[in-house]
Amino acid sequence: MDSALTRFAAGYDFPLDDFQRRACEYLDDEAGVLVAAPTGSGKTVVGEYATFLALETGRKCFYTTPIKALSNQKFHDLVDRYGADQVGLLTGDLSVNSEAPIVVMTTEVLRNMIYASSRTLEGLGWVVMDEVHYLADRFRGPVWEEVILGLAESVRLVCLSATVSNAEEFGEWLAEVRGDIRIVVSETRPVPLTQHVAVSRRIIDLFAPDQPGDVNPELVRIAREEARFQRDDSRRPRGRNGKGRRSVSYGSGRFGGATSRQDRNGPEHRGPRNSPSRSQVVRSLRQAGLLPAIIFVFSRTGCDAAVSQLMNSDVVLTNGAEADRLREIAERHGAGLSPEERAALGWDRFLAAFCRGIAAHHAGLLPVTKAIVEEGFVTGLLKVVVATETLALGINMPARTVVIERLVKYNGQTHADITPGEYTQLTGRAGRRGIDVQGHAVVCWQPGMDPRAVAGLASRRTYPLRSAFAPTYNMAVNLVASMGRQRAARLLEHSFAQFQTDRRLGGSTASHRRKDEEAIAEYLAAAHCDRGDFTEYAGMRERVSQLEAEQARLRRGARDAEVADSLSALDPGDIIAVPSGPHRGWAVIVDPGTRGGHRDRGSRPHPLAMVEGRSVLRLGDGDIDSPVRRYAGVRIPAHFHPRDAAARKILGRSLDDAVAQLPELPERPARATVDAELADQIADLRSRIRSHPCHSCPDRETHARFAERGMALRRSTDQAVQRDARRSGSIAARFDRICLVLEALGYLTEGGAEVTEQGRMLARIYSELDLVTAEAVREGVLSGLDTPQLAAVLSTLVFESRPADRRRPSWLPDHTCEQAVTRLRSVRARVGRLERDHRLERPRDLDVGFAEEIYAWAAGAGLEVVLADGMSAGDFVRQARQVADLAGQIAAAGVDQELARGCRRVLNAVQRGVVSMSGEDD
Incomplete structure (x- = not known):
């Protein structure tokens, strides 16, 4: 039978799997489809069938991806399949054949x-949402829900997802x-996965060979011997104080932990006898025929250190011909790099x-370097890639083997065990379809490791999909x-976030509340008292406590803000003037402590200062x-440390000279007085309590204990009811605020019915600090700056320091930039106060950590200059593109012509050299 699906399937050199064919048949039925299947299973075939149907029927298909790198890869794949005239590409800063019947886009x-009601949407039949x-x-998550909710009813969705444990819930939403959506779930990996543990120089199966599901007895024996050795060893004197050194574990400790800071930063040490070094792991993999491999290390520094350690060993994984081909790949991609840039990199x-x-392979690499690594690995010439976990969510780079050095990683706040979902994502790269009969996952042994816990992690496939959707100012206008x-x-109210909230609130809450009432x-x-109404008496006591707590909270909250x-x-x-503590007195601010993060959502800045x-x-x-204020100012020496x-x-002398011109140190501010109205209410209640009949009851405190328990449960029940009510409309309520x-x-106009001219400007700004940016434009904060200065000031709106970099002081390049950023901070504080009044999270701090680098780059400095302070090339390119992107948004947002020209100059000044080279990053 010559059907569309038959003609489509004939274009592949392998037969379609059952789940692929079933999903494609649903598309033939004019239904949408959600396909949840393991990494590497070929679910993109279903998305490609939607592009095939578009060409067959004369309608359009948009193929969307979350990041530019994936868009570029898919664009080239589809061009190879259908020809350049049939396929377009849109990634924000790149437009190719945008009116083609098939368009790949972010x-x-x-x-x-x-939002713009673009004419390009006319004739759209399908939207493929890859990596949904x-x-x-x-x-990135909220954008997906905006698209799903905003597309015309006639458009059919093809949603392609990694295996998630709540696919049915997502499909139901x-x-x-969206109407008729069919769910296709496949749990079968196209290449079976075998689990191993690397112990010293050996690769040992995690599960017993003859009893699948049971932990290998050899690993259990090793764990017992190690535990006995550590108990004996801990009794032996170490160091001058004669005390034993115990192992320090991170996370839960089930998966082992490092014994020292050196051990944590790099396992190329002799260390515990069972923990393999990196070179030992690679040699074992090569000997067992398990290359090529991806070794996951949960830090960029660790990745680079691993490569250096392997280079310092005698490990060579290529022959002469392979080395020559790899050199050709590198030189082809790197042809546009100048000698100075090569030296800097x-x-x-x-x-x-x-x-x-x-x-x-990690986010700190230059995009062109990533492209080299990716091509080398896909061709099979590159044998070992040491990567951070971001690779597991990125482009298609399968390997025969995946190695996980440690099952504990730093999550931004603490060291924590990786989750079953993260383990599934990481090991999903193991096994190349059509090449490998078996994929392999290898976990490196760590001191104190419990192989049973590792087996439990490897056996679970829990990866729930949770909505991150929340309205923003840009979304609202x-x-x-x-x-x-x-x-x-x-x-x-129909968002997936609200859908999940409503589902969580369902169930047996009514029965729980009945039990609480009883x-x-x-x-x-x-709590009954013969002398009077004890419930009334206890209520007055409770009210006093509430008013006193409110009094303290209001005083503290206002002061903290x-x-x-x-x-x-x-x-x-x-x-x-430092108002309190042991450092009370004059001080000069070295670093305001406002770099990066969402600190003011949980804590306030802590400035670095010379006292x-x-x-x-x-x-x-x-x-x-x-509160503190500026009394005077001095220049901080360049590159002060x-x-x-x-x-x-030098700085101390400047401080002394400035203080000599100031009046005496101001008196320490008195704390805010108690609100008079609350104080009057409390005094009145205390008087009524003393005159109440139950106050003189000899069993008063016994009655009070029972009454307080009942009222506490009542309070908890009422709060639960109110919380559920708030949550049941939480998304819409935030939108209203x-x-x-x-x-x-x-x-917005009064009543919020229409968008004003200023609102139309805000609608074109897609920054996290969108409202602060728009207010800065309105107040002229960005006007009158030259190109490098404007680039530096814009960077404070988009840059966010990595946690490891926030201790390094950063400066603004000149006095004009300092004045502009001071005004910008004032705008941010004013917006924050308004948000506080409307019970919204305040915007994050401005971050000056990239200002010097982008100022120098926009002024024409070379790569070796902007990377001199230690920023990685990949971070620089990514952040520079974000500055350019914001400048482009402002230029196109309907601002005055002078600012628009200034932003276009920033765009041109930043998009040069390595920033403009191919090899798009995310």
């Missing part, structure tokens, strides 16, 4: 097209908001390792502009317990 581009599990990503070291079959406020609010009645009965705002307005060189006496330290909450005695001396802020600032 999800953000499609979102923007929907990115919906759980905090930054899709069917609710350490090209010779990279090339030497690459030609030996070894390379690193776009929705109001396209459908009005009321319709937009109703649309948001318990409350029993407690109040036990004022302190946070005052600290956020500080710049390097500002002289302040009187020449000490340089972080000022804590105990030092600054009331707290450990440099000469630099401290956002609209109120936008009304107050003039981005």
Whole structure:
């Protein structure tokens, strides 16, 4: 039978699997489809069938991906299949054949097209959403839901996801908001996976060969021997104090832990006898025929260190012919790099390792370097790639073997065990379809490891999909502009986030509340008093406690917010009066402590300062317990470092000279007085309590214990009811609060019915600090700056320091930039106060950590200059592109012509050299 599916399947050199054929047949039925299947199973075939149907029927198909690298890869795949005239590409900064019947794009581009009612959407029949599990990503995830909710009803969705444990729940929501959606779930890996543990120089099966599911007895024996050895060893004196050194574990300790800082940073040490070094692991893999391999190391530094350690060993994984072919790949991609750029990138070291079959892959690499590594690995010439876990969520790079060095990683706050979902994602790369009969996952032995816990982790396949959706200012003005406020609010009530919230609130809550009511009645009965109404008496006592707590909370909350705002307005060189603590006195700010993160959502900035006496330290909450202000200012020496005695001396003299011109140190501010109205209420209640009949009861406190338990349970029950009510409309409620802020600032008309001219400008700005950016434009903060200065100031709106970099002080390049950023901080503080009043999270701090680098680059400096302070090439390119992207958004947002020209100059100044080279990053 000559059907469309038959003709499509004939184009592949392998027969379609059952799940692929079933999903394609659903598309023939004009239904949408959700396909959840393991990595490498070939679910993209279903997406490709949608592109085939588009060409067959004369309709369009958009193939969307979460990152540019995936879009570029898919574009080339489809061009090879259908020809360049049939396929287009849109990635925000790149447009190729955009009116083609098949267009590959990032999800953000499609979102923007929907809001703009682009004519390109005409004739659209299918949208493929590849890697749709990115919906759980905090930054990219909300865009997926905007697209799913915003597409026309006639468009059919083809959602391709990694295996998730709640695929049915996700599919049920899709069917609710998109109509006919069929679910296809495949749990079968195309290449079976075998689990191993690397112990010293051996690779040992995790499960017993003759009894599948049982832990290998040999690993259990090794664990017991190690435990006995450690107990005996701990009794032996170590060091001068004669004490034993115990192992320090991270995470739960089930998967083992390092014994020292050196051990944690790199296992190329003799260390515990069972823990293999990196070179031992690679040699064992080569001997067992398990290359090529991806070795996952959960830090960029660890990846680079691993490559260096392998280079310092005698490991060579390629022959002469393979090395020559790898060199050709590297030189072809790197042809556009100048000698200076190659020197800055350490090209010779990279090339030497690459030609030996070894390379690193992480976000700190230059995109062109990533492209080299990826091509070398896909061709099978590169034998070992040491990567961070981001590779597991990125482009298609399967290997015969995946090695996980440690089952514990730093999650930004603490060392924690990796989850079963993360383990599934990582090991999903093992096994190349059509090449390997078996894929292999290898976990490296760590001291204290429990092989049973590792087996449990390897056996579970729990990877739930959780929505990260939340309305933003940009989203709000776009929705109001396209459908009005009321319709937009109703649309948001149908988000996956709200769907999951409503599902969690269902179930047996009613029965729980009935039991609570019965318990409350029993407690109040036990509190009965013959002298009067004890429930009334206990209620007054409770109210006093509530009012006193409210009194303290209001006083503390207001003070903390004022302190946070005052600290956020500080710049390097500002002289302040430290109001409290052992460092009370004059101080000069070295680093305001406002770099990166979402600190003010959980804590306030802690500035680095030089205090009187020449000490340089972080000022804590105990030092600054009331708002501070700038009294004067001095210049911080260029590249000041707290450990440099000469630099401290220079800055100390500047501080002394400035303080000599100031009045006496101000008196320590008195704490806010108690609110008079609350104080009157408390006094009145205390008087009524003393005159109540139950106050003189000899069993008063016994009755009180029962009454307090009943009221505590009542309070808990009432709070649960209120919490459930809030959650049941949480998305729409947040949207309403956002609209109120936008009304107050003039981005929406009164009542929020329409978008104003300023709101249309905000609708074109897709930054995390979108509202702060728009307010800065309105107030002229970005006007009057030259190109490098504007680039530096824009960088503070998009850059966010990595946790490891936030201790390094950073400066703004010149006084004009400092003034602009001071104004920008004032804008941010004002927006934050308005958000606080409307019960919204305040915006994150500005981050000056990239200002010097982008200033230098926009001024024409070379790569070796901007990387001199230690920033990685990949981070620089990615952050530079973000600055360029924001500049482009502002230029196209309907701002005044002078600012638009300035932003276009920034765009041109930044997009040069390695920043403009091919090899798109995410």
